[in-house]
Amino acid sequence: MSTKNFIYALHLADNALILAQRNAEWTGHGPVLEQDIAITNISLDLLGQGRNFYQYAALLYNDFSDKQKEDVNQFIPRLWMEYHRELQEDDLAFLRDEHQYLNLLITELPKGDWAKTVLRQFFFSAFQFYLYQQLQNNADQQLAAIAAKSIKEVAYHLRWSAEWVIRLGDGTEESNERIKNALADQWMFTGEMFIPEEYELVDVGALKNSWTKKVDDVFSEATLELPKQTWMQTGGKQGKHTENLGYLLAEMQYLQRAYPNATW
Amino acid sequence: MIFFKKYLYGDYGDKESPTGGGAIKSSANEWPLWEIFIRSKQGLDHKHVGSLHAVDAQMAIENARDVYTRRQEGVSIWVVESKYIHASNPDEAESFYEPANDKVYRHPTFYDLPDEIKHM
Numbered sequence: 145m146s147t148k149n150f151i152y153a154l155h156l157a158d159n160a161l162i163l164a165q166r167n168a169e170w171t172g173h174g175p176v177l178e179q180d181i182a183i184t185n186i187s188l189d190l191l192g193q194g195r196n197f198y199q200y201a202a203l204l205y206n207d208f209s210d211k212q213k214e215d216v217n218q219f220i221p222r223l224w225m226e227y228h229r230e231l232q233e234d235d236l237a238f239l240r241d242e243h244q245y246l247n248l249l250i251t252e253l254p255k256g257d258w259a260k261t262v263l264r265q266f267f268f269s270a271f272q273f274y275l276y277q278q279l280q281n282n283a284d285q286q287l288a289a290i291a292a293k294s295i296k297e298v299a300y301h302l303r304w305s306a307e308w309v310i311r312l313g314d315g316t317e318e319s320n321e322r323i324k325n326a327l328a329d330q331w332m333f334t335g336e337m338f339i340p341e342e343y344e345l346v347d348v349g350a351l352k353n354s355w356t357k358k359v360d361d362v363f364s365e366a367t368l369e370l371p372k373q374t375w376m377q378t379g380g381k382q383g384k385h386t387e388n389l390g391y392l393l394a395e396m397q398y399l400q401r402a403y404p405n406a407t408w
Numbered sequence: 409m410i411f412f413k414k415y416l417y418g419d420y421g422d423k424e425s426p427t428g429g430g431a432i433k434s435s436a437n438e439w440p441l442w443e444i445f446i447r448s449k450q451g452l453d454h455k456h457v458g459s460l461h462a463v464d465a466q467m468a469i470e471n472a473r474d475v476y477t478r479r480q481e482g483v484s485i486w487v488v489e490s491k492y493i494h495a496s497n498p499d500e501a502e503s504f505y506e507p508a509n510d511k512v513y514r515h516p517t518f519y520d521l522p523d524e525i526k527h528m
Contacts, residue, residue, distance in 0.1 A: 176439070178460050178471040185474050304470060311463070 147215045149284055150204045151246070151343040154219060154236065155381060156287075157197030158247035161237055162389070163268060164190035165396050169255050182304060183261065189297040196290045198233035205231045219244050227405060238400040242389050249380040250333040252389045259312050259322035264330055266305035270358045271337045272298045274351040282345055306362045313366025320367070327368065335376025441490040442468040444475075446482035454486045462487075 167187035174180025205213070205220075213220075221239035224231060250268055255261050276298055279291035312319040338352040356370075363370060379385065400406070439461040445454035457476050462468035468487040476482070496504060512518050521528055 176461060178462065178475055182471065182474045185478070300473075307466065307470075 145204050145207070145284070147208070147212050148343045148345065149287070150201055150208070150216055151219065152345050153197045153201040153204065153287065155246040155341075155343065157194045157201060157236070158245045159251055159268075159272075160190040160194035160197065162245070162247040162392065163251040163265075164188070164194060165392055166251065166253075166255050167261070167265075170261065175258055179258075186265065186301050186304070189294075189301065193290065193294045193297070194237065195233060196294075197287075198236045200286050200290070201236055202231045202233050219246075223401070223404065234400070238397050242385055242393060243383040245380075245385065245389065245393075246383060247380055247389075248333075248336055249377060249386055250330065250336070252380070252386060252392060253330065253333065254388060256326065256329075257322060258308075259319065260326040260329065262305050262308035262312065263323060263326040265301060266309050266362065267330065267334050267359070269298055269301040269305055270355050271351065273302050274354045274358075275346060275348065278346045278351070284345060287345070302358075306358075309362055309368075310366040313363070313368045323366070323368065327371065331371045331373060332375060332377045335374075336378045336380060339376075339378060339381075341381040439463055442472075442487045443490050443493055444468075444472045445486040445488070446472070446476055447484040447486075448482045449480075451482075454484065457481070459490060 164187045167183050167190065170180060170183045170187075172180065174183060205216070208216070219240070220231070221235050221244070222241075223239045224235040227235075248268075250264060253260070253264060273295065276291040276295040280288050280295060282288045282291070309323065312323040314320075338348050338355070340347065340349050360370060377386075440463070441459055442462055442465075443459050444457050446457045447454040460468065460471050460475055462471050465487055468489075469485050472485045472487055477485070508514070
């Protein structure tokens, strides 16, 4: 297996993990009980996807030749190197530094209010859905298998978040204002998904049409307009992140760094 | 003289609660309450599993999926708005159900079949 597969698995895993962490911030704070459960279920689904990808990445890495290990060294957690044992999923998830994460910028944006959360989920789940649709036919069997399993979860995330966008957009004056604010904040982070990176094993540029059509359909029902702005923020896929990721990682990684190699 | 009064779920109130005994009025800000029925994989009928709040039927089904099928409890969901469920009046339980107690002839096992009847 090439180093590309390893790096791509990391990117897919990071997307899932960082968004899972963001959605988990709603635990106990959801607007209504049933929606608290819904968003935390989504968080758990994403966490499961993340685990699958991290496990695969660790498996690949442990079988790499020395030359291959050297090639991906920039993504390997320094702390783990002192443990002198095989790379495991948790090491990749919890011990890397900010610039080693390859998640899309949209996943690390703050959870904000409910409108920001559902809109971000909608943008991301629509992307994941079309991505996994392609990925389940990929030459890499393991990635294809993970995608085939995960697409069922993502189909539900997409449905749930699309309906919420419609409810808020076509709801009261306040809800409409809130979702418009969310749109203004988040639109510039939606372009990154479709700009191909050399380690990606799926042609993400080709997904843009389906994604845009889906967003357009939902937005017209939600009485929202597609923004005209074309400038897009990028960098996540190369490890260049917004100011948000640092705080998120500080909270997420605290335990593993304070108690190295700890087990339950 | 009024013979029929349409009773709806929640009309009876909770007699044990301090303000119970009367109809429960839901506040204008509360989403409607829905009763959820789930059929398990091996089951033939939908069983009542609980209730939840949702704006409309679509959301009620999704909420039921999130809340009541997390541990593979079921493969089919029915939702009914609570206000459409009509229940029998517990005060009439005596006249409704006790007369059946001493009518044993209503059970098939009461009857002795002659031996000649092979297929019944």
